[in-house]
Amino acid sequence: MDANRVIVFDTTLRDGEQSPGASMSVEDKIAIACQLERLNVDVIEAGFPISSDAQFEGVRLVAQKVRTPTVCGLARCVDQDIDKAAAALEKAAKPRIHTFIATSKIHMDKKFRKSEDEILEMAIKGVRRAKSYCDDIEFSPEDSARTGKEFLYRIVEAAIDAGATTINIPDTVGYANPEEFGQLINDIYARVPNMHNAILSVHCHNDLGLAVANTLAAVRNGAQQVEVTINGIGERAGNCSLEEVVMALKTRQAYYGKYTEIKTEEIVKTSRLVSTVTGMIVQPNKAIVGVNAFAHEAGIHQDAMLKDRTTYEIMTPESVGWGDTKIVMGRHSGRHGLKSRLEDLGYNLSKDELDKVYERFLNVADKKKEVFDADLEALVGDEVQDFEEAYRLDYFHILSGDKVLPTATIALRHKNEIIQEASVGDGPVDAAFKAIDKIIDEPVKLIDYTLQALTSGKEAMGEVHVTITNNGRKFVGRGASTDVIEASIRAYLHAHNKLRHAQPKSV
Numbered sequence: 001m002d003a004n005r006v007i008v009f010d011t012t013l014r015d016g017e018q019s020p021g022a023s024m025s026v027e028d029k030i031a032i033a034c035q036l037e038r039l040n041v042d043v044i045e046a047g048f049p050i051s052s053d054a055q056f057e058g059v060r061l062v063a064q065k066v067r068t069p070t071v072c073g074l075a076r077c078v079d080q081d082i083d084k085a086a087a088a089l090e091k092a093a094k095p096r097i098h099t100f101i102a103t104s105k106i107h108m109d110k111k112f113r114k115s116e117d118e119i120l121e122m123a124i125k126g127v128r129r130a131k132s133y134c135d136d137i138e139f140s141p142e143d144s145a146r147t148g149k150e151f152l153y154r155i156v157e158a159a160i161d162a163g164a165t166t167i168n169i170p171d172t173v174g175y176a177n178p179e180e181f182g183q184l185i186n187d188i189y190a191r192v193p194n195m196h197n198a199i200l201s202v203h204c205h206n207d208l209g210l211a212v213a214n215t216l217a218a219v220r221n222g223a224q225q226v227e228v229t230i231n232g233i234g235e236r237a238g239n240c241s242l243e244e245v246v247m248a249l250k251t252r253q254a255y256y257g258k259y260t261e262i263k264t265e266e267i268v269k270t271s272r273l274v275s276t277v278t279g280m281i282v283q284p285n286k287a288i289v290g291v292n293a294f295a296h297e298a299g300i301h302q303d304a305m306l307k308d309r310t311t312y313e314i315m316t317p318e319s320v321g322w323g324d325t326k327i328v329m330g331r332h333s334g335r336h337g338l339k340s341r342l343e344d345l346g347y348n349l350s351k352d353e354l355d356k357v358y359e360r361f362l363n364v365a366d367k368k369k370e371v372f373d374a375d376l377e378a379l380v381g382d383e384v385q386d387f388e389e390a391y392r393l394d395y396f397h398i399l400s401g402d403k404v405l406p407t408a409t410i411a412l413r414h415k416n417e418i419i420q421e422a423s424v425g426d427g428p429v430d431a432a433f434k435a436i437d438k439i440i441d442e443p444v445k446l447i448d449y450t451l452q453a454l455t456s457g458k459e460a461m462g463e464v465h466v467t468i469t470n471n472g473r474k475f476v477g478r479g480a481s482t483d484v485i486e487a488s489i490r491a492y493l494h495a496h497n498k499l500r501h502a503q504p505k506s507v
Ligand SMILES: [Zn+2]
Pocket: 015, 172, 203, 205, 234, 235, 239
């Protein structure tokens, strides 16, 4: 492999899914995996097969679907874990088993009550067993950044001897500093005699906001693989963000002298998909993918930008897929115009799907005159589901004001039948949700509700995410509209439909 190429290992579906509140259905995982393939990541870590049936199924289906990237499954250095990971990866074009074991003193003493020699033995056995299933084996000494260095060198050398082809050095608890972490990578190369026979990878957490800085410091010191997630989601404060590391390497290529194979124009789309699926909104000032990342507010800046964009722009919004926001669609664009714009955005819809999106598009175009790409993507997200929706909105009517009891009437289409209910509530959204609850009659608890504007201006589309729970399972729904109550109703219905879809079919 070209020594200057950095391998991008995406763990959005494994570590990212461990974000508090970010559970993904198997369908969600496949949709994200397909987008990660378009983004051209090198490795997709699809899950932790032993941890649950759903995790196993997620890895199995992603392995079956994705062809270009390597698909990886996580396993402890325990026989059952490794066997399960191998079974989930059976259909993968390029399988990788990733085994790990804790090596820091605090973890060995408290988690395992085992000595260094016993841990070393388990690591060797684990790597050998994984190797009996496939060639591509990654080994991680968990909590490396707090592991005694002499032991770290020993276990890394032994894992490579046992057959590991990638050694991953995780800063599991986000404790490292950039200089120190860079030095650690440098020391590993200096002290592990067979290190050059394997790829050295890093996996940084963001507890001190240093995940990207630590990862880049490691790359400067020779790390060849970076473990990242979209939008930096993950355990606690999250992981190193893919978009930030990739764009840092690209924008400062002369400094780092490294490159990735990422199709950077797919970044924003991937970010939006992950945000939509998980219901975790991207903060507006987030680097690269926040809505303000390329917004220039100060007059002096705007003036200079008009003369030459590079005065205040170190990369173009187009290079990460913000698209040409000047392309605006309206009622006059017609069905054909809509179809071709959607194709430009990467959506190839069936006739049925296009019909549904077109109907909503006309509705929005009537209210809002100018329809932007972000609006179109939201409509596609609303109308194109990868499963049959049990309930569809037929109409709603809201009565609200400061001197009346907020009242909602909702009609839903279910099995060719229209069912109508009305309810009062604390506010119009609450009233609408209660009316829906009366129709669907499935006990759920609303645990999260967020609203954000998709585009600017007073006619902007609003996007609502709701999270509901039912028997301990979480479902995230989203909806978009120029009317925030309609967006809320659609989001709530979407979550209910997902719940319904997840239930046994006889119900
Ligand atoms: Zn992690």
